[in-house]
Amino acid sequence: MADEKGQGDAQAVANPVANGKPADDGDDDRVALKPKISLLNGVTIIVGIIIGSGIFISPQIVLKLSGSPGMSLIVWTLCGVFSMVGALCYGELGTMITMSGGDYAYILTAFGPLPAFLLLWVTLVIIRPTAQAVVAMTFGQYILQPFFSLDCPPPDIPIKILAAICITFLTFVNSYSVKWATRVQDFFTAAKVLALIVIIITGIVQLCRGKTENLQNAFEGSSSNVGDIALAMYAGLFAYGGWNYLNYVTEELKDPFRNLPRAIVISVPLVIFIYVSANISYFVAMSPAELLATDAVAVTFGDKLLGVMAWIMPVSVALSTFGGVNGLLLTGSRIYFVGARIGHLPESIAMISINRKTPLPSLVFTCILSLLYLFAQNIGQLINYFSFVTWLATGTSIAGQIYLRYKAPDMARPVKVNIILPIIFLAACIFLTIMGVYAAPVDTLIGAAILLSGVPVYFFGVWWTNKPTWILSAVQSFTIWMQKLLHCVAEEKEE
Template sequence: MKSRGSKDITKDPSNTAFTNGTDGGNKIELKRRITLFNGVAIIVGSIVGSGIFVSPKGVLNGAGTVGLSLIIWAACGLLSLIGALCYAELGTTITSSGGDYAYIMEAFGPFLAFLQLWVNLIIIRPSAQAIVALTFAFYALQPVFATCEPPDLAVKLLAAVCICILTFVNIYSVRAATRIQDIFTTAKILALIIIIITGLVMIGKGEIEHFENAFEDPVNELSVGSVSISLYSGLFAYAGWNFLNFVTEEMKDPFKNLPRAIYISVPLVTLVYVMANVAYFSLVSPREMMESNAVAVTFGDKVFGVMAWIIPVFVALSTFGGVNGMLFTSGRLFYVGAREGHLPDFFAMIQRKRFTPMPAILFTGVISLLYLISNDIYALINYMSFVQWLSVGMSILGMMILRHTRPNIPRPIKLNPLIPWTFLAACVFLLIVPLYAAPRDTGIGVAIICSGIPVYIIGVMWKKKPKSITNFVTKLTILGQKMCDVVPQEIEKPTAL
C-alpha cells in the first residue's frame, strides 16, 4: 500500500521498471472495448449462474405454495430492476469503475470504502468464484458419473482448471473475455428457453395439475420469517445485476450503453426466471421440488429421457460463464482499489501490450484457487449476504446524500426520489431480517468487516513507515513490473465529481 516515505513508482525516473508508459504510441490505459451487447452479456451472464437451475427449491420452501413462489420470483426481479435503475444513475454520475467501492468512496470517504474493498478482497469475490467453479465442475462431470456423485478430488481439479483457463483469458485479452461472456450467456439463455418451451408444451397438453389451487396445500407453514427467507433465495439467484458498474471505464459510450444494458438485461432475466419456474411446475410437483437438490435436473429426467444429461451440461455452461464474469469484474474492482492507494501499487498496473489489469486479475485468480482447498467455503456465503446488502444500501444512500451535498454534478440520469427511497427501504428490511433470523452469521459477517480496521490503520493511515519496509515493497513492485511487463495507467482516474 502507498506510503509517503516510499518512491512513487509511477513518476520516479530512476525506477528501472517501465515508466514512459507508451507502446507504439498507445496510451497505457483500460481501453473502451465493451459494447452494448457485451454489457448485456456481462449482466445476464453474471446473474444467470446456477441459481435458476438449483434455488427454486429455496424459494418454494419459504413461500410454501406454487402461486406465492411465482409471485416472489417476479417481486425479486422487480426489486432487482429498481436497484439496477439506481445504479444506472450512479454509473453515469460517478464514471469511475469499481462499483460499490467507488460510490462509497465518493459519498462516505476512504475508510468505509476500504472496508467494503477488504471483505470483497478476502471473502466475497474469491469464495464466490471458487463456489461457482465447483458448481461448474460438479455438473460437467455428472454425465460421466451417471450412477454416483463425482469424486471430490476430480471436482476440485476441474474447478481449478476452469479458474486457471479463465484467468489466463482475462489477462490475455479484454475482447476474448467479453467474447466468452457473449457465447456462454447466449448458451445459457438458449438452455432456459428450451426448458420454457418444453414446459409450455406440457401445459398445452394439459399438465396443469400443480397450478390448480396454486395458493393452497403449502409445503411448509407460512410466516413473515419464511417469506423473508424465500426472498433471500430469490434475490441470490438475481445477484449480479450491478456488475456492469464495475467496468464503466471500459464501456463504449457508457452514458447511453450502461442504462440501456440495464433496461434490457434485468427485465429479460426476470421474464426468463418466472417462465422457467412455470415450466418446472408443469412436471415437477412441489413435494418433488422440495426433495430435489437441482430442480432443473429433476425436470430433465422427467421429460428428456436418455437425453437428460443435457441439463447438467447446460448448468455447467451457465456456471462457466458466471466464473468468467466474476473474474472480469473482480479484477477491475481490485485495480481501482489499488489506484486509490488501498492496495499495493502493483495491482494498479496494466499490461503494456494487452491493456488488461493483469496483476489484479492474477491475484483474484490465485486467491480463488486457494479457496478450493477449504471444505467450508460454502459457509462463508451465509456470512457475507448481510455485508453485500449493506454495501448496496450504502451506495444508494450515498447517491441520495450526494444529491444534496453536490447538487450541481452532471447527472445524465436522475430518478424520481421515490425509486431510490423505495429500494433503500427494501435494503433496510433485508438487513434487519438476518439480525433476527441468523444473528450468528450476521455477527460473523460484521466481525470480518471489522477485521479490516487494523489493516487500514497499518496499511493506509500509517504514512511514515520505516524506509526498510518501503524500499522492500518498492523492490518487489519493480520486480513484479519486470516479470509481468506492466506499468501504471497514464491518465488520471476518471470521475464526474
C-alpha cells in the same frame, strides 16, 4: 498498501471520474484500460452473471419457504422487480460516478476512504474469491454429473481439479484480451439462455397438452409467516445477484451514458421473464413434493421430460457456471485494480500489461485467491457469513446516492431516477440486512467481525504514511519485481 496516496481526501481522488465525464475513446496508444465493451457485451455481462447456477438450483428453497407454487412465483417476480429498481438506481450512480469499481467507487465518493476500504477488505478476503471458487466448483460438479447418478455425486478431488482449470483458463483469457473475455461471455450467455429456453418451451408444450394439475390450487399451503417470505426473498435475490456488476467496468464501457442504462433496461426484464417462465415450467413437470425432494431441479426436469437428451441439463448448468466465473473474474478484478489505483492496495495491483492493455496483476491476484479457497472444507459457509454484508454495501451505495443529491446537487447526472426509487430500495436493503441478522445471528457476528478487522489494516496500510524506510523499500522492490515478471507498468494518464 500505498503510502502518501492513501492519505488524500477521497472526494479529491474520485473527482476526475465522478463528474459525469465519459472515458476517452480508446484510440490512443496509452497503457491504460480502454473502452472496449459494447452494449451487447454489457447485456451479456449482466445476464451472464445473474444467470449462474441459482435458477437451476434455488427454486427448491424458494418453494419450501413460500409454501406454494403460486406464492413462489410471486416471490420470483417481486425479487425481479426489486432488482430492476436497484439496477435503475445504479444506472444513475454509474453515469454520475464513471469510475470503475461499483460499490467501492460510490461509497468512496460519498462517504470517504475508510468505509470504502472496509468494503474492499471484505470483498478481498472473502466475498469475491469464495464466490468464484463456489461457482467454479459447481462447474466441475455438473461437468462430471452425467457420469454419475443423482444418488452418487462426483467425488470432491476431480471437482476441485476442474474448478482450478476453469479459474486458471479464464484468468488467461481475461489477461490476454478484454475483447476475448467479452466474446467468451457472449457465447456462454447465449448457451445458458438457450438452455433455459429449452426448459421454457418444453413447459409450454406440456401446458398445451393439458399438464396443469400442479398449478391448480396454486396458492394452497402458502406461508403466512413474514420471516419465511423474507427468507424466500433472500434466496430469490441470491439467484438475481449480479445486476449491478456492469458498474464494476464502467471505464471500459463504450459510451457509458447511453449503454449502461440501456444494458440494464434490456437485461433485467429479460432475466425476470426467463426466471418466472422457467419456474412455471418446473411446476408443470414436477409436483411441489417432487421439486422439494431434489437438490438439482434442472437435472430432475431433464430426467422427467427430455428422455435420452436429459444430459443437456447438467451440461447447460456447467456452461452457465463457466460463463459466470468469467463474468466474476472480468468484473471482480477491476475492484482490486481501482482500489490499488486509489492507494488502498499495493501499487503493483494497479499495473497494466504493456502488450495486452489488461489489468494483468489484478487478474492474477484474483486467480490466486480463488484457487486458495478451493482448499477450504466449507466455502459455502463463508459466503453465508457475508449475505448481510452484500446488502449492507448495496444499501450504503444507495444511501450515498441520496446523500449526494443534497451534498452535490450540481454533479452531472446524465441519468436521474425519481428520488422515491432509491428511498424505497434503501428501505428494502435495511430490511434485508436486519432479516439476515435475525435469521443467522452467529454468521452475521462472524461476518461483522471480519469486516471490522479491516479497520486496523486500514490504519496500518493506508492512514499511516510515515512508515519506516525498510517497509517502503520492500514494497518498492516487490513492485519492481512484479513489473519485470508480468511486463506491466502503471496506468498512463491522459494528457
